[in-house]
Amino acid sequence: MPESTVDAPHFPAPRTHPFDPPQLVSELRESACPVGRVSLYDGTPAWLVTRYDDVRTVLGDARFSTVGGWRFQSSASRAAAERAETSFTAMDPPQHTFYRRLLTRHFTVKRVELLRPAIETIVGSTLDEFLAGPRPADLVSGVALPIASRTMCHVLGVPYEDHQWYEERSEVRSLLDADPAEAEQATQDLLDYVDRLIERKLRSPGDDLTSRLTAELLEPGLVTRAELIAILRLLLTAGHETTGTMIGTGVLVLLQHPGQLDALRRDPALIGPAVEELLRYLSILHSSIVRVATVDVDLGGQRIRAGEGLIAAPAQANKDPRRFPQPDRFDIRRDTPGHVAFGFGVHQCIGQAIARLEMKIALGQVLDRLPALRLACDPAELLYETSNLIGVHALPVTW
Amino acid sequence: MRIRVLRERCVGAGQCVLSAPQLFDQSDDDGTVVVLNETPSPEDEPAAVAALGVCPSGTIRLDP
Numbered sequence: 001m002p003e004s005t006v007d008a009p010h011f012p013a014p015r016t017h018p019f020d021p022p023q024l025v026s027e028l029r030e031s032a033c034p035v036g037r038v039s040l041y042d043g044t045p046a047w048l049v050t051r052y053d054d055v056r057t058v059l060g061d062a063r064f065s066t067v068g069g070w071r072f073q074s075s076a077s078r079a080a081a082e083r084a085e086t087s088f089t090a091m092d093p094p095q096h097t098f099y100r101r102l103l104t105r106h107f108t109v110k111r112v113e114l115l116r117p118a119i120e121t122i123v124g125s126t127l128d129e130f131l132a133g134p135r136p137a138d139l140v141s142g143v144a145l146p147i148a149s150r151t152m153c154h155v156l157g158v159p160y161e162d163h164q165w166y167e168e169r170s171e172v173r174s175l176l177d178a179d180p181a182e183a184e185q186a187t188q189d190l191l192d193y194v195d196r197l198i199e200r201k202l203r204s205p206g207d208d209l210t211s212r213l214t215a216e217l218l219e220p221g222l223v224t225r226a227e228l229i230a231i232l233r234l235l236l237t238a239g240h241e242t243t244g245t246m247i248g249t250g251v252l253v254l255l256q257h258p259g260q261l262d263a264l265r266r267d268p269a270l271i272g273p274a275v276e277e278l279l280r281y282l283s284i285l286h287s288s289i290v291r292v293a294t295v296d297v298d299l300g301g302q303r304i305r306a307g308e309g310l311i312a313a314p315a316q317a318n319k320d321p322r323r324f325p326q327p328d329r330f331d332i333r334r335d336t337p338g339h340v341a342f343g344f345g346v347h348q349c350i351g352q353a354i355a356r357l358e359m360k361i362a363l364g365q366v367l368d369r370l371p372a373l374r375l376a377c378d379p380a381e382l383l384y385e386t387s388n389l390i391g392v393h394a395l396p397v398t399w
Numbered sequence: 400m401r402i403r404v405l406r407e408r409c410v411g412a413g414q415c416v417l418s419a420p421q422l423f424d425q426s427d428d429d430g431t432v433v434v435l436n437e438t439p440s441p442e443d444e445p446a447a448v449a450a451l452g453v454c455p456s457g458t459i460r461l462d463p
Binding site: 059060097100101103104105106107108109110111337338342343344345346347348349350352353 | 417
């Protein structure tokens with residue numbers, strides 16, 4: 001590791017504008033050595049990768065491993081949560097490839113499209129309840145998070161009445177300032193929960209992914225029970241806070257750009273590009289995508305030694321003006337393909353087609369059914385989540 | 400232009416299908432890439448190049 005960390009700035013660093021990268025990142029990106037030393041919560045040194053091309057290199061190149069990346073997470077609780085991770089996200093190819101291949105057929109673009117009617121119903125009924133309630137109301141807790149939770153419950157065959165219980169445990173794993181022992185306990189609680197879920201699906205299978213994976217993978221012995229538990233634990237907690245944050249914070253960004261909001265209302269075909277630009281612009285993952293060099297590598301003007309850790313998060317890459325001119329400007333008509341909001345390389349999000357479909361349906365229905373939607377507070381009063389994910393904590397709206 | 404795929408690398412992220420649905424699909428068996436047309440027409444060549452650019456796992460190759 002770099003010998004002296006005294007001068008290395010701390011990361012994550014504070015942001016001036018909630019959606020723009022910290023000054024530290026912007027300055028480093030424009031410097032002669034855009035891969036820079038930072039100091040993590042406990043003084044552990046890491047390399048912060050700030051340019052789009054370098055982030056893609058780190059995430060796409062086999063010289064960088066995901067194994068042991070937990071040591072470079074941005075808090076003690078995140079490190080504890082990631083250290084306990086035993087699913088394929090903590091493995092490199094070819095081991096990783098084996099497990100991922102067992103799942104990919106369930107997440108193809110075609111297969112996910114079959115979820116459309118169910119997601120439309122979930123979004124519709126969530127909005128029915130929201131519109132029947134008092135106003136102003138919080139769109140994050142009333143619309144965005146329930147849509148994401150109910151969708152994942154539907155996909156996995158998890159009873160919705162359990163969502164609060166497992167989401168609380170998931171949040172402990174995600175928060176930067178949680179107690180590490182609690183993060184470990186939360187992980188164990190979730191594994192135990194999934195174990196009981198598998199037991200129920202073995203006895204009475206349903207039309208859901210947990211039942212299908214149990215029948216396809218566990219019963220024929222392709223994976224052990226512990227392996228299936230690790231996979232399902234990952235799927236259970238990966239899809240609600242992320243997509244929920246994107247929907248809620250996405251609505252806020254659209255409200256802050258009324259011209260583009262009007263254009264989107266007039267031309268629903270813009271919803272696809274708008275979702276991609278929201279993914280790029282918000283890049284809610286700012287710190288937790290980490291790799292470890294397996295050999296010495298020269299990158300961004302630095303010699304990275306084997307065993308050193310690199311933070312290669314979407315938020316840095318997606319705001320590189322070399323790839324996205326005027327990156328801090330939100331523009332649904334910009335050329336967004338190639339953004340790395342879902343990561344890059346072999347670990348790129350397996351559920352991204354679900355997230356995209358959910359966001360398109362949710363944002364489409366919100367704009368359609370709430371034509372007079374507006375903020376119900378001073379924008380300066382909004383509180384932002386600056387933990388593992390970047391997003392607005394609550395969004396008081398009226399309509 | 401000729402499209403080749405190193406299927407053993409594919410992780411089924413579906414980026415190629417999103418950027419060039421006329422050229423790529425995903426297998427029902429394991430979600431990996433299926434090339435629908437190995438020799439894209441000149442009009443489809445930019446879509447093939449775009450798919451190459453967004454493939455996260457280095458699966459797609461384009462030969463001149």
